[in-house]
Amino acid sequence: MSANPVNLNDILNQAKQNHAQNLRTLAVFDLDSTLFNVSTRTQKILHEYAEMHKLDHLKEVEVFSEDWGLKEALFRKGYTIEKDLEMLKSIRDFWSSRFFSNEYLHYDVPYPGAVCFVQDLLEAGCEINYLTGRDHSRMGKGSLEVLKKWGFPVGADNLFLKPEKAQDDELFKHDWFKKLDHAAYKKIFFFENEPVNVNAILQSCPEVDVIYLDTTHSRKQTVTEELKRIKHFGRN
Numbered sequence: 035m036s037a038n039p040v041n042l043n044d045i046l047n048q049a050k051q052n053h054a055q056n057l058r059t060l061a062v063f064d065l066d067s068t069l070f071n072v073s074t075r076t077q078k079i080l081h082e083y084a085e086m087h088k089l090d091h092l093k094e095v096e097v098f099s100e101d102w103g104l105k106e107a108l109f110r111k112g113y114t115i116e117k118d119l120e121m122l123k124s125i126r127d128f129w130s131s132r133f134f135s136n137e138y139l140h141y142d143v144p145y146p147g148a149v150c151f152v153q154d155l156l157e158a159g160c161e162i163n164y165l166t167g168r169d170h171s172r173m174g175k176g177s178l179e180v181l182k183k184w185g186f187p188v189g190a191d192n193l194f195l196k197p198e199k200a201q202d203d204e205l206f207k208h209d210w211f212k213k214l215d216h217a218a219y220k221k222i223f224f225f226e227n228e229p230v231n232v233n234a235i236l237q238s239c240p241e242v243d244v245i246y247l248d249t250t251h252s253r254k255q256t257v258t259e260e261l262k263r264i265k266h267f268g269r270n
């Protein structure tokens with residue numbers, strides 16, 4: 035059991051109660067490692083590299099949903115910087131040019147319960163926004179397609195991507211929340227897996243109810259034990 039699990043049905047009920055009183059609720063969702071398990075994207079790319087170079091040992095590498103990026107899966111299989119540096123660099127470049135692309139987003143899979151929860155929130159009268167560190171030019175089209183494909187309520191007006199890939203994720207999300215008309219909402223929820231982003235919003239917008247997705251992250255920061263958290267969107 036996680037430190038401070040949140041009851042998703044309570045969030046749905048809050049949205050319903052607000053809606054009944056003509057008060058607005060907003061739920062903001064990150065995409066990668068929040069709504070979507072992206073380890074399947076990395077697995078596909080690794081497999082393509084192994085096929086292309088006829089590397090049977092590499093084909094056996096298994097990417098776990100808790101892995102961040104590539105390295106953890108490769109090191110677990112016995113690859114090391116000392117003996118495999120050139121190949122690891124080559125795989126990294128191959129991975130990077132595909133992972134951050136419209137085409138490969140189709141290999142992502144939503145976490146259990148994610149689609150149903152977001153649909154139920156909308157049904158409860160909650161407004162839905164998606165706020166992602168993916169950038170518009172490389173991943174905008176694919177993000178919209180994949181959200182639609184899985185049944186997430188999405189249109190051109192509620193999906194927010196970085197305008198430039200070089201932009202910092204944390205700053206982008208911080209600025210987005212700063213520009214939001216907070217007074218228009220009775221309640222704002224933010225679902226996010228990356229502690230760097232979580233901590234930035236907790237600090238700058240303490241009125242936002244942040245729900246931490248305890249899935250995987252960049253290992254740059256941690257979150258406090260007290261923070262509300264879930265591992266997926268499954269409900270009893």
Ligand SMILES: [Mg+2]
Nearest residue numbers: 064066067227
């Ligand atoms: Mg994320």
